[in-house]
Amino acid sequence: MPLTPVSALIAAAGPGGLGAFNVITLEHAEAIAAAAESAKRPVVLQLSENTANYHGSLAPLALACLRIAADSTADIAVHLDHATSADLIRTAVDLGIRSVMYDGSTLDYAANLAATADITRWCHDRDVHVEAELGEVGGKDGAHAPGVRTDPDEAVEFVAATGVDALAVAVGSSHAMHTRTATLDNDLIAHLAAKVPVPLVLHGSSGVPDEGLRAAVQHGITKVNIATRLNVLMTEAIRTTLTTTPTLSDPRQYLTPARTAIQSEVTHFLHLLAG
Numbered sequence: 632m633p634l635t636p637v638s639a640l641i642a643a644a645g646p647g648g649l650g651a652f653n654v655i656t657l658e659h660a661e662a663i664a665a666a667a668e669s670a671k672r673p674v675v676l677q678l679s680e681n682t683a684n685y686h687g688s689l690a691p692l693a694l695a696c697l698r699i700a701a702d703s704t705a706d707i708a709v710h711l712d713h714a715t716s717a718d719l720i721r722t723a724v725d726l727g728i729r730s731v732m733y734d735g736s737t738l739d740y741a742a743n744l745a746a747t748a749d750i751t752r753w754c755h756d757r758d759v760h761v762e763a764e765l766g767e768v769g770g771k772d773g774a775h776a777p778g779v780r781t782d783p784d785e786a787v788e789f790v791a792a793t794g795v796d797a798l799a800v801a802v803g804s805s806h807a808m809h810t811r812t813a814t815l816d817n818d819l820i821a822h823l824a825a826k827v828p829v830p831l832v833l834h835g836s837s838g839v840p841d842e843g844l845r846a847a848v849q850h851g852i853t854k855v856n857i858a859t860r861l862n863v864l865m866t867e868a869i870r871t872t873l874t875t876t877p878t879l880s881d882p883r884q885y886l887t888p889a890r891t892a893i894q895s896e897v898t899h900f901l902h903l904l905a906g
Contacts, residue, residue: 634700635706637649637796644853649853650900650901651710651855652856653678653861655685656692657692659865659893662897664676666901667901668705674708675854676696678693678709679712679713680734689719689726693711693723708730717733717750733750733761736764736765743763743789747763751795763797764799765786781802795829797831798831803816813840813843817846817847832854836860844900844904845903857900865892868889869888872885
């Protein structure tokens with residue numbers, strides 16, 4: 632079916648949350664699409680700047696994701712995640728990606744606002760959905776300090792000044808967590824959702840337990856980004872297969888259970904987020 636805009640997927644997700652999953656290999660994309668078809672839920676295939684750097688170019692994997700999305704019976708969008716480079720955003724749009732995240736969260740507020748506004752104007756001229764981040768969602772070393780949380784009044788000002796279509800907020804999650812122990816500030820989520828006129832996005836969701844994700848959606852999170860959890864399960868499946876059968880050399884024989892593990896977990900998350 633035709634590629635679905637992220638704004639349409641948000642509407643299709645209904646009262647539940649929209650699952651967005653990061654793609655590093657072709658197996659990720661295939662598994663995520665298969666899970667969306669099985670669960671009959673919309674989904675977003677996300678490609679990060681780090682993944683583009685790993686492959687040396689955004690184009691090969693992006694074009695594969697676009698084709699998988701177009702061929703799928705599920706409603707699927709392709710999204711550029713955590714782009715700090717305007718050149719990479721332009722490349723993504725030229726390839727046919729209609730949703731991007733510009734990440735200026737490490738800049739000071741004024742610089743983040745100015746850069747985000749410039750990129751949003753450029754993208755909107757080309758009918759491209761723009762997500763931005765305010766407050767800094769920590770990494771594995773930085774995590775849950777209250778000082779990085781998103782301020783609701785600042786968020787309202789930021790959205791109005793930049794014109795972004797969605798806002799990633801810092802509410803207690805952290806990127807690259809291998810344990811699901813993060814505690815979210817649901818009161819802050821509800822306050823943000825009541826004041827900010829665009830959908831809210833939760834990054835670092837791999838570290839949030841199921842009940843925490845369910846509560847986050849109930850309190851106002853719309854799009855839920857998951858990456859590390861899939862990589863952990865993929866690696867565990869490969870490790871188990873190679874340990875059990877150490878003579879294997881055909882990648883298809885150990886990537887198949889890895890792909891199945893990703894599909895199973897994405898299916899779980901899609902049903903969880905549906906409410």
